[in-house]
Amino acid sequence: MAASCARLTLLRPHPVRLLSSRTRHPGGSDARAGAAKAISFCPPVDSKYDWIGPPDKYSNLRPIKCFVPADESPLERKLRELRQETQDWNQKFWANHNLTFIKEKEEFIISKLRALGLGQRDEEGRKRTLDAEVMADFYKNFLSKNFSKHAQYNRYLYPLTPP
Numbered sequence: 542m543a544a545s546c547a548r549l550t551l552l553r554p555h556p557v558r559l560l561s562s563r564t565r566h567p568g569g570s571d572a573r574a575g576a577a578k579a580i581s582f583c584p585p586v587d588s589k590y591d592w593i594g595p596p597d598k599y600s601n602l603r604p605i606k607c608f609v610p611a612d613e614s615p616l617e618r619k620l621r622e623l624r625q626e627t628q629d630w631n632q633k634f635w636a637n638h639n640l641t642f643i644k645e646k647e648e649f650i651i652s653k654l655r656a657l658g659l660g661q662r663d664e665e666g667r668k669r670t671l672d673a674e675v676m677a678d679f680y681k682n683f684l685s686k687n688f689s690k691h692a693q694y695n696r697y698l699y700p701l702t703p704p
Contacts, residue, residue, distance in 0.1 A: 600635035
């Protein structure tokens, strides 16, 4: 990938173009969660637009490739690099968080079904589900258990966001 494809910028507002191709994630799910994903699409060299890709499969965040002006100042470069660092950090946090959520939710459902003496599938082979009231207990417990992680996330992110 050309160096110009991997650059990001923050200062100059430009019209946004959506990427039309899906981002592919090689490797296993645990390996995918830990690393920030590079966008495989490279906008045209002469593009003067920011490009936004489809939501990532694990973090649900949209990757961004920003226009980098030829006359980028040192301050613009620093802001671009900080933006990339923040984007990578967000990607990693939410990918890990979402995979943990999915894993714990599945474990909760399996344990509740076992306690009821039921298998994971019904007689017709469809996956069994639990009612909203039972799942509400899981959601409440998951949020309570991860409260400190969310608070740390907000404490880290707050100083990085412009007023």
